Amino acid sequence: MTLYIGVDFHPHQQTVAWCDTETGETKTVDLAHNLEDIRSFYASLPGPAIVGIEASVKAVWFENMLFETNHKLLVGNPVLIRKRATSRHKNDRRDAELILTLLLRDEFPAIWRRPPESSQVLEILRLRRNLVRQRTQVYNRLQCLAHNAGLPKGRMKASVFQNVIRSLDMDETDSMQRMHLFRLLENFNEQIAELEIWLRKKAEPEAKVQLLLTQKGVGYLTALAMVHTIGDVTRFTRGPKQITSFVGLDSLEASSAGKTRFGRVSKAGSSLLRFQLGQAANIAARSDMKLKSFFKRLAKKKPKGVAKTAIARKLLVKLSIMLRDNITADEFDRRGTHSLAMLEKPGGLK
Numbered sequence: 001m002t003l004y005i006g007v008d009f010h011p012h013q014q015t016v017a018w019c020d021t022e023t024g025e026t027k028t029v030d031l032a033h034n035l036e037d038i039r040s041f042y043a044s045l046p047g048p049a050i051v052g053i054e055a056s057v058k059a060v061w062f063e064n065m066l067f068e069t070n071h072k073l074l075v076g077n078p079v080l081i082r083k084r085a086t087s088r089h090k091n092d093r094r095d096a097e098l099i100l101t102l103l104l105r106d107e108f109p110a111i112w113r114r115p116p117e118s119s120q121v122l123e124i125l126r127l128r129r130n131l132v133r134q135r136t137q138v139y140n141r142l143q144c145l146a147h148n149a150g151l152p153k154g155r156m157k158a159s160v161f162q163n164v165i166r167s168l169d170m171d172e173t174d175s176m177q178r179m180h181l182f183r184l185l186e187n188f189n190e191q192i193a194e195l196e197i198w199l200r201k202k203a204e205p206e207a208k209v210q211l212l213l214t215q216k217g218v219g220y221l222t223a224l225a226m227v228h229t230i231g232d233v234t235r236f237t238r239g240p241k242q243i244t245s246f247v248g249l250d251s252l253e254a255s256s257a258g259k260t261r262f263g264r265v266s267k268a269g270s271s272l273l274r275f276q277l278g279q280a281a282n283i284a285a286r287s288d289m290k291l292k293s294f295f296k297r298l299a300k301k302k303p304k305g306v307a308k309t310a311i312a313r314k315l316l317v318k319l320s321i322m323l324r325d326n327i328t329a330d331e332f333d334r335r336g337t338h339s340l341a342m343l344e345k346p347g348g349l350k
Helices: 035-044 060-068 078-083 092-104 116-148 159-166 172-203 207-212 220-230 240-247 271-287 289-299 304-325 329-334 337-343
Strands: 004-009 013-019 026-032 050-054 072-076 251-253 262-265
Touching (some): 004 092, 026 035, 026 092, 035 060, 072 078, 072 092, 078 092, 116 220, 172 220, 207 220, 220 240, 220 271, 240 271, 271 289, 271 304, 289 304
Parallel strands (some): 004 050, 050 072
Antiparallel strands (some): 004 013, 013 026
């Protein structure tokens, strides 16, 4: 008989609930996160057991420990789990017992989980994005020093303009700021370059990434984010509509009394992928003739931000179809009006 275990997991502790197979009695225990004690507890259980937790906190070490002790981990949707609760009262013991009950009834709302390799790539992409944002802040601060010194606006990434700033006569305070800001800039450039080398090595052997690179405007960073965020495209039974909802580029509906209204995008999915698609959309709207034509038509009657979001959504759908059918961007374009019709979402951004 399979042993089911419901766990209300927190960063520093967990409440465990399991059913005694002999008496049918549910037992609960609170465990502080001492690694040796946790490992000893789960190693003492008859395995392999199925352990259920909510998707509310990262638990990489916990998952690795369960794998080493031959137990299986299921991660559930916390919203759907809470909807199954029969009481409005909530505490750790009740939550653990609720998860156990759903496991025993085979009603546990398990969610799809990325492979560890995909999670690692996405973590490095997020780290790079954060470093780039911090480097942009340094650029802006150096630009402010240049304005204070009377210099006209220039391209901060250009070495010529940076040398001009370095040669300026400044007072002691501004001079010290300039020295430390340039040091920070050098450090950020080195760190970002190291991450990009690692990411390029991950992108080169992946056939799916190389396939997406056939689309104009899509670089290896966007392709990596797309492949490792979406995962297996065939798991989306409703195709493009479901994928745009998964990423958070679907329009929020606020219809009432027979009037249909759609507003801004939901932003319910991966912010990293939305950011990368937005960056790719800027280039695709200039280099891809069909997307360029669509962008110009939409920009005449909508704000440019709305037009850019629409291009990002079209790009997402196109890339997902390329992955699903294993075709290049040229092959997608050759499909003609049928493929273009698939890019349109009824009631969505147009």
